[in-house]
Amino acid sequence: MFSPSQALMVTGGMDSTVLLYWFKKNNPQPIIVNYGYASFARDVNNLNYHIDKLGLKPLVVIDIEFKDWQKQQGLFTKNYTPKENNPLGDWNDLRYKDFFVEGRNMIMMSYVLAYCSAHKIDELCTGYLYEEEEWCNRRTYKLMTGDNSPQFVDMMNLMSTVGFSHQVRIRAPYYELKYSKMDVYNMGVDLGVDFSKTCSCYFDPVCGVCDNCLLRKQIGVDNG
Numbered sequence: 001m002f003s004p005s006q007a008l009m010v011t012g013g014m015d016s017t018v019l020l021y022w023f024k025k026n027n028p029q030p031i032i033v034n035y036g037y038a039s040f041a042r043d044v045n046n047l048n049y050h051i052d053k054l055g056l057k058p059l060v061v062i063d064i065e066f067k068d069w070q071k072q073q074g075l076f077t078k079n080y081t082p083k084e085n086n087p088l089g090d091w092n093d094l095r096y097k098d099f100f101v102e103g104r105n106m107i108m109m110s111y112v113l114a115y116c117s118a119h120k121i122d123e124l125c126t127g128y129l130y131e132e133e134e135w136c137n138r139r140t141y142k143l144m145t146g147d148n149s150p151q152f153v154d155m156m157n158l159m160s161t162v163g164f165s166h167q168v169r170i171r172a173p174y175y176e177l178k179y180s181k182m183d184v185y186n187m188g189v190d191l192g193v194d195f196s197k198t199c200s201c202y203f204d205p206v207c208g209v210c211d212n213c214l215l216r217k218q219i220g221v222d223n224g
């Protein structure tokens with residue numbers, strides 16, 4: 001059986017951290033992209049805890065720079081709290097409207113693809129996932145413009161066939177399995193993940209009101 005070499009695109013959030021444990025047996029290469037966001041140091045600290053514990057390859061950090069016209073405040077400043085009223089709904093609004101970065105995941109993933117291609121890595125896994133409500137609303141403006149959608153993964157896989165010397169397949173295992181955050185949490189508990197060493201918030205300190213914070217609260221990750 002063919003065993004593809006594998007990289008994991010990680011953020012320090014719970015979903016991609018669980019991937020480290022789940023795919024440990026494949027000896028994956030963890031990769032994070034640093035675009036100068038405020039919580040980067042915190043996230044790397046958490047990731048290194050898990051990587052050391054699992055004995056994985058050292059974290060690869062890809063530094064990129066966003067231009068001022070791409071950035072809004074929030075991701076790049078300490079002590080920022082987003083002002084969105086209903087981040088888990090608002091299906092006809094832009095996701096992360098107050099701290100939107102033009103082309104964020106496409107730019108980040110292009111760099112990671114280039115890294116994987118240059119290092120002959122066959123498969124790149126991400127921790128993207130949808131809740132059931134998102135699957136049901138995936139043709140709304142919010143999710144059509146979203147850059148961690150199943151369509152985004154499809155598009156990036158098409159793009160990966162041109163301009164790269166090595167064929168890298170992008171995978172989103174939680175999409176394939178239709179796992180919700182609750183399912184990921186339960187799997188993480190089974191795999192022995194210490195969730196206090198994960199942080200899903202985009203901000204530093206943790207804001208408590210963004211969609212990731214609300215989802216963590218909903219499933220009770222931070223209660224025990």
Ligand SMILES: [Zn+2]
Binds near residue numbers: 200207210
């Ligand atoms: Zn938050």
